[in-house]
Amino acid sequence: MSGKRKRVVLTIKDKLDIIKKLEDGGSSKQLAVIYGIGETTVRDIRKNKEKIITYASSSDSTSLLAKRKSMKPSMYEELDKAMLEWFNQQRAKGNPVSGPICAKRAEFFFYALGMDGDFNPSAGWLTRFKQRHSIREINIRNERLNGDETAVEDFCNNFRDFIEQENLEPEQIYNADETGLFWKCLPSRTSVMKGKCTIPGHKSVEERVTIMCCANATGSHKLKLCIVGKAKKPRSFKSTDTLNLPVSYFSQKGAWMDLSIFRQWFDKIFVPQVREYLRSKGLQEKAVLLLDNSPTHPNENVLRSDDGQIFAKYLPPNVASLIQPLDQGVIATMKRNYRAGLLQKNLEEGNDLKSFWKKLTLLDALYEIAMAWNLVKPITISRAWKQILPTIEEKESMDFDDEDISVATVATILQHTKGLENVTTENIEKWLEVDSTEPGYEVLTDSEIIRRAQGQTDESSENEEEEIELIPEKHINHAAALQWTENLLDYLEQQGDMILPDRLVIRKLRATIRNKQKLTNSSQ
Numbered sequence: 019m020s021g022k023r024k025r026v027v028l029t030i031k032d033k034l035d036i037i038k039k040l041e042d043g044g045s046s047k048q049l050a051v052i053y054g055i056g057e058t059t060v061r062d063i064r065k066n067k068e069k070i071i072t073y074a075s076s077s078d079s080t081s082l083l084a085k086r087k088s089m090k091p092s093m094y095e096e097l098d099k100a101m102l103e104w105f106n107q108q109r110a111k112g113n114p115v116s117g118p119i120c121a122k123r124a125e126f127f128f129y130a131l132g133m134d135g136d137f138n139p140s141a142g143w144l145t146r147f148k149q150r151h152s153i154r155e156i157n158i159r160n161e162r163l164n165g166d167e168t169a170v171e172d173f174c175n176n177f178r179d180f181i182e183q184e185n186l187e188p189e190q191i192y193n194a195d196e197t198g199l200f201w202k203c204l205p206s207r208t209s210v211m212k213g214k215c216t217i218p219g220h221k222s223v224e225e226r227v228t229i230m231c232c233a234n235a236t237g238s239h240k241l242k243l244c245i246v247g248k249a250k251k252p253r254s255f256k257s258t259d260t261l262n263l264p265v266s267y268f269s270q271k272g273a274w275m276d277l278s279i280f281r282q283w284f285d286k287i288f289v290p291q292v293r294e295y296l297r298s299k300g301l302q303e304k305a306v307l308l309l310d311n312s313p314t315h316p317n318e319n320v321l322r323s324d325d326g327q328i329f330a331k332y333l334p335p336n337v338a339s340l341i342q343p344l345d346q347g348v349i350a351t352m353k354r355n356y357r358a359g360l361l362q363k364n365l366e367e368g369n370d371l372k373s374f375w376k377k378l379t380l381l382d383a384l385y386e387i388a389m390a391w392n393l394v395k396p397i398t399i400s401r402a403w404k405q406i407l408p409t410i411e412e413k414e415s416m417d418f419d420d421e422d423i424s425v426a427t428v429a430t431i432l433q434h435t436k437g438l439e440n441v442t443t444e445n446i447e448k449w450l451e452v453d454s455t456e457p458g459y460e461v462l463t464d465s466e467i468i469r470r471a472q473g474q475t476d477e478s479s480e481n482e483e484e485e486i487e488l489i490p491e492k493h494i495n496h497a498a499a500l501q502w503t504e505n506l507l508d509y510l511e512q513q514g515d516m517i518l519p520d521r522l523v524i525r526k527l528r529a530t531i532r533n534k535q536k537l538t539n540s541s542q
Contacts, residue, residue, distance in 0.1 A: 026054045028063075031319055033070050036063050038324060072277065074317050094137070100127040100471035102151055106313035107461060109335050117144055130468050166336040173337050174406050180331075181306070188403075188410050189239065190296065190305040194232035194288075195344040196275050196312065196458020199353065201225055201383040203452055204360070204375065225380070228275050228458040229387065231344050231352065232288065232307075235403045235410055237396030239295045242266050243388060244283050246458075247380060248273045254379030257494075264388035274460040275314040281321070284330070289323045306331050310338040314459045346402035348394060354423035354450055355390035361432065423450075496535035503528040 028036075036049055046060040053060075063070065101124055108115050121139035124147075128137040147153070181191060202225035230244040243265045250269040260267045266287050268279045284307075293303050304327040309315050311332060321330035333342060363386070364374040400410045428450065432441050462470065507524050 028053065028055065028059075030070065030074055033063050034074055034319055036060060037067050037070065040064055040067075042324060071281070071316075071320060074320050094128070094133065096131050096471045097124065097128055097133065097137075098147070098150065100131065100467050101147065103313075103462060103467045103470065104464075105153070106311075109311045110313050110457070110459065117141070120144060120147075126464075127468065127471075130464070131471065167340075169334060169336045170340050170405065173334055174341070177331075177406060184304070184306070185302075186304065186306060187301060188235040188400075188407060189299060189301060191235040191308065191403075191407070192232060192239075192288075192292070192305060193235070193308045193343040193403075194230055195310065195342060195349065196228055196230045196314070197349050197353075198453050198456025198458060199227055199229050199356075199387065200453050200456075201227055201356075201380065201387070202375070202378060203449070204371065226453075226456075227273050227380070227383075228270075229349075230275060230283070230458060231349055231391065233344070233348075233399050234305075235343070235400060235407055237394075237399030239292075240391065240394070240399070241288065241291055243391050244268065244279075244287070245384060245387070246270050246273055246275055246279060252380045254381040258381065263384060265384050267384070272460055275312070275458045277314055277316050280314050281316050284316075284321050289328050292328055303327060305329075308333060308343070310342050311335045312457070312459050341405045343399070343402040343406065346405075348399055348402050350451075350454065351398055351423070352387075352390050352394050353453070355393045356387050357450060358423045358428055359386050359390055361428065496531055496538060500528065500531045500535065503531060 032053065036044075036053065039049055040046075040060075040063075046057045046064070049055075049060050050057045101120070104123060104127070105115065105120070121144065124139040124143070125137065128139075228246040230246075231240075232244070233240040245265045246268045248269065248271060266283065268282070270276055270279060288307065292305050296303050296305065307321065307328075307330045309321075309330055309332055315321075315330075315332075318330050318332065323329065339345070360378075364371065367374070403410050428446050429441070429443065432446070503524055507528065510524065
């Protein structure tokens with residue numbers, strides 16, 4: 019007769035490991051044996067998967083998650099939610115946070131939430147708040163965090179020691195960063211408003227997406243852009259399969275990055291693509307992803323491959339704004355490429371601005387922004403790492419970088435754009451920088467934090483379905499596609515000014531369609 023099983027209390031980290039193994043096809047029975055727990059416990063962990071991941075994602079400390087064994091809620095649950103949301107935003111912005119500041123803010127939220135009784139934000143309450151959310155440190159020195167040069171030097175020295183200990187090459191060191199993009203914003207003769215394009219005689223509209231760029235320190239591996247839009251299936255996508263887009267597309271009702279999307283991107287896109295790249299270079303399949311403290315970035319414990327070889331590391335909040343590589347001109351270069359590319363495309367197509375504006379769709383914008391990202395050269399990216407990894411910049415110092423889109427370049431294009439010939443240099447600069455400070459995460463006001471803590475849904479969510487594609491998909495068979503390529507080839511042959519590569523591309527496409535048609539016919 020077997021003895022009674024010893025009671026095992028799992029830590030949050032243990033539960034996360036079990037969730038990972040379940041997602042990879044592990045059985046409840048096997049995991050129960052490995053961890054010395056009952057199968058019922060494993061099934062309960064599977065059932066509470068999202069709750070556990072959300073809790074761990076909002077945690078500030080990997081080491082504390084390895085010790086913490088419960089997700090015991092606060093007796094003031096709404097206040098706790100509001101304070102955590104506020105704290106994460108302050109940390110992301112690099113604002114100073116101290117014990118007294120937290121206490122004062124907690125007292126404000128307590129009464130703003132209309133909670134009953136008396137509340138004393140004592141040192142004991144602050145300690146328990148930190149423990150509940152695995153926050154390492156809250157008593158940050160009372161100074162502007164985003165200007166700490168000493169902290170920059172300390173971090174850079176520590177990071178170089180870290181990569182030496184981990185035996186990492188620059189090709190194995192990555193950075194990812196989000197930004198907002200007003201993709202339908204065009205310059206005006208008067209002024210440019212955030213997210214709006216003012217065209218004479220045309221109604222102002224607002225179109226915004228979140229873009230996340232990711233590349234390694236040498237710039238030799240740029241992952242496909244991650245784009246977050248509002249609609250799951252925008253109208254312009256029609257029958258387009260999102261897997262065939264030049265970007266990785268996700269949807270969220272406010273077009274913001276969130277914890278869930280970031281985790282999906284890390285597990286399903288970042289890890290596999292990094293493995294494939296490193297394998298192709300003959301390098302060990304090991305990498306680190308350097309991130310800032312955005313509220314949408316999960317805890318380091320969540321952002322880790324199954325074998326632990328690909329993982330995330332966070333920049334301290336007091337240095338991120340100063341040295342985060344992609345913020346050192348890389349994202350700005352991509353946006354300038356995008357906007358100059360739009361103007362050039364309009365010029366080449368011979369459209370007036372009003373008709374160009376009407377025809378521009380999100381699908382068009384995704385292809386243009388992917389092209390803009392492709393135009394960012396490796397040297398631009400490697401130079402952005404010069405404070406953290408100065409040896410990379412030295413190796414590339416002999417290269418020349420002539421890709422920057424200047425105001426003068428844009429002004430030259432505008433001189434040939436009907437209706438915008440006299441746009442001032444000042445307005446061009448404003449247009450190029452219109453979304454330079456747009457974060458990739460949603461910044462909430464105090465009122466919005468309170469509504470979210472109380473579980474109230476956003477009003478915008480009621481109209482979310484308006485963005486969904488309502489046009490039925492149209493199936494195009496091989497015969498129809500083949501006929502269109504034949505017609506296009508005939509057209510190109512008749513145009514004396516068409517260059518040979520254009521015709522060769524279409525001929526190759528025609529051959530591909532013919533092969534697919536033969537395979538389909540032979541299988542019937």
